[in-house]
Amino acid sequence: MSSIYDQHLPRTRANHAPLSPLDFIERTAEVYPERLAIVHGSLRQTWGQTYARARQLASALQRSGIGKNDTVAVMLPNTPPMVEAHFGVPMAGAVLNALNTRLDPEAIAFMLDHGEAKAVIVDPEFAGTMARALALRSGTAPIRVIEVSDALYGPAAQALGGTGYEDFLAGGDAQFDWQMPGDEWDAIALNYTSGTTGNPKGVVYHHRGAALNAISNVLEWDMPKHAVYLWTLPMFHCNGWCFPWTVAARAGVNVCLRRVEAQAIFQAIRDHGVTHYCGAPIVHGLLVNAPAAMKAGLPAGIKAMVAGAAPPASMIEGMETMGFDLTHVYGLTEVYGPATVCAKHGAWDALDIGERARLNARQGVRYHLQRAASVRDPETLAPVPHDGETMGEIMFRGNIAMKGYLKNPQATDEAFRGGWFHSGDLAVQYPDGYIKIKDRSKDIIISGGENISSIEVEDVLYRHPDVLAAAVVAKPDPKWGETPCAFVELKAGASTTAQEIVAHCKAHLAGFKVPRAVVFGPIAKTATGKIQKFELRKQAGSAAAIDV
Known part of the structure; x- marks a missing residue:
């Protein structure tokens, strides 16, 4: 039996619309078309211009045969085309696959095949990697290659034989009548996890989640209108934690940054009045x-x-x-x-x-x-x-x-x-x-029947004034089964010994939690900066581990 609140109260286009972050750029371009949207070197691009270019990109993609649920991969740093892709690709009904620029050609080739990319937009810095990735593909379906130029980087070391990005956009309509998704459950992005074993998994985002997380970013940070956001966080990482869409919602400024360097960051903060950044x-x-x-x-x-x-x-x-x-x-x-x-x-x-x-x-x-x-x-x-x-x-x-x-x-x-x-x-x-x-769950160390949290030990290691980076894994032990092994990177100029590290841990931890071995030197990390504990486990039993 239906409720009185269901009778003659239909859901229509007049009172219901799918949630999508694409709505954010449309509104901002309507309300603040002359507000600054993107800074990159000498480039100053308004929201009106950015919206027009996103529409051109969407139009050009559709004219090249790319449409609903087709994958468009991008291998780009934090530059204007990456901002534009976060809107133009889904405006075409397609799904944005932002590739991790730090990965090797084999991983990129897998992602292009697995995601069935129909097109890829490439920055000149990564042309060499992309050339090798395209050659390593097992798939035979053609991929449209679109090559970006960037005066801040210079010419690509290797031409890919594709279409120039600006030429490609010129083939699109800046007034393109793009359509909001018919269903907010439609896919908007594909992001691959940096798995430590086997092939990475492809994580599919929907328009609703992207819109709501973008808004949550605003709420958690009390982010004001026209915030100036510095791109230190890679936009390929979880779509920049949804901040391309968040910045659009606030009619903010995207300050692009090709390189994450202290001097460049401080200079950008002073030059552009940066108010927010992530990392x-x-x-x-x-x-x-x-x-x-x-x-x-x-x-x-x-x-x-x-x-x-x-x-x-x-x-x-x-x-x-x-x-x-x-x-x-x-x-x-x-x-x-x-x-x-x-x-x-x-x-x-x-x-x-x-x-x-x-x-x-x-x-x-x-x-x-x-x-x-x-x-x-x-x-x-x-x-x-x-x-x-x-x-x-x-x-x-x-x-x-x-x-x-x-x-x-x-x-x-x-x-x-x-x-x-x-x-x-x-x-x-x-x-x-x-x-x-x-x-x-896989990083718990079980020593003599006692569970040891590697993170708890790492927290203590980080409190040592000479420690720059630390990681703790299980080291096989004939008596205890496993004992903690600490991998430590020291700050420049530091000369702390393994014995001093252990003494520091003894002052803050129960005896059974204290590392029984210490390894000094660079700690293995993934392309996204995550510590590769599976590699450290391999090293833990080697002669490099100093038993103390």
């Missing part, structure tokens, strides 16, 4: 550890967002010294980048730096428009007690979750088992509801 801990650390002279004259109040690892006390203190306001977020590719935030409270300001670091190191609470983020028993799915001690798996549910893994129904079913997205991250939940990661 991995290594980016913020780059700024904190830069020479004092390089930081002179920085404006106060710049908003910085960090994810990828909890910010240590030294980073928080360093950012505060520069006058930057640091926000810690957490997420995964499968949840559009950040999906929880360590929302700060005014009362924390009165605490000492150590306590503020402890509180800010937590992964926090759900994003505004994410339905739920919870720590649950991975088997029963029951929520763990909020005692800060009982470990479970972080799970998400709601609008900010992927459609699933492309062509991989088994992995999709496993990820969504029981109606929750399973992150694979082990955590506790505190009485105030804040989540704190303790480990990846």
